[in-house]
Amino acid sequence: MIQIPTVRWGIIGAGDIAHRVMAPAMRESECSQLVAVMRRSMEGAEEFAHEHGARRAYDDVEKLLQDPEVDAVYIATPADQHCPNTLAAANRRKHVLCEKPLALDVSEAEAMLEACSRAGITAMTCYYQRFNARHQKIKEIVERGDIGKVSAVRWNFSGRSPANPDAWSQDPAQSGGGPYMDLGSHGVDLLRFFFGKIVAVTAFVDTVVEDYAVEDTASSLLRFANGIQAVATAHWSTADPDENRNSMIEILGTEGVIHSYPLHDKFSRGHLSVATGGGEKSYQFEESTHLKVLKEFAAALAEGREPAITIEDGLEAQRVVAAVYESSRIGRVVQIR
DSSP: OOOOOOEEEEEESOSHHIIIIIHHHHHHOTTEEEEEEEOSOHHHHHHHHHHHTOSEEESSHHHHHTOTTOOEEEEOSOGGGHHHHHHHHHHTTOEEEEOSSOOSSHHHHHHHHHHHHHHTOOEEEOOGGGGOHHHHHHHHHHHHTTTOSEEEEEEEEOOBOOOOTTOGGGOHHHHSSSHIIIIIHHHHHHHHHHHOOEEEEEEEEEOOSOOSSSOSEEEEEEEETTSOEEEEEEESBOOOSOTTTTEEEEEEESSEEEEEEOTTOTTOOSEEEEEETTEEEEEOOOOOHHHHHHHHHHHHHHHTSOOSSBHHHHHHHHHHHHHHHHHHHHTSOEEOO
16 A cells, blocks of 8 residues: 655645635645745735744745745635646646636646646646535435436525625636636536536526626536536525525436535535435535545655546536636537537
8 A cells, every 4th residue: 555645735825715724624634734835925925824834935936836845836826827826836846736717718727737747747626526525425326326317407506796896706807707617617527527528508697786897697507428417507696695505406317316515515514315216315424625635636646646636627627617608608509529
């Protein structure tokens, strides 16, 4: 059995998601060590480093990449920086774990894949929902045929995001899009994990409530190569007091149905039930998704293999998201190669 070594991490973009989720996971993980952090403000970087036990703080990406003790970088900058940050890391032969969406567009994602492949580094897209224990159980249930042949899926990941001039996610130059880029990309990857390749989409992507330059309401219909149809919605225009209804998946088969929520829980907590003619069964879990991400990344490095979620997976999700926006723009079904 191969012993999993400790990965020495640098964080590029030591902001909210790194603070709330990834840095604490790195401290808890037996195969991770947080060595360095970078953010544009040196004061902010130093505060982050002190709070999360990193040895060094930087206010420049290249300085962090020159740190000889950094083996791999977790990229948690706004989406417009994912490509340049990844290319810089590949140039320095640093392994990469990049937040979603992988890039602003397909061409950037392709450039990232090429650079990582050329550099021979391990590169992974941080679609953590594949590591949710509920979602892994769902995949097992579907593949075992407990609900018969799956024919249809409903997926919704929504919430309320009022206009905020300081929110980079509402600036298309930094985000690439609104809730479908931000939240819908999670759904696209999770549905690919469950059901395989998405081959066609049709969609409506609109700004219904707010006046920012990205959409606030997006609805899509996805067709899979195996014939399954999925309705996937992502909105910043809805305010349900019960977040579980804003973050759920329903999988319908010929012999039953699966319900699970919330999608976003970082510790796999929530509701999962399977209802068939034989009755209903529920499952409960409490496992850190991000600890699993870090363990998988370290194991892939140790075993010299691709991680469970590759940069190519991020690229495939990017193609689907791009097709959703294109379908809405031209008013027709878009086929995906």
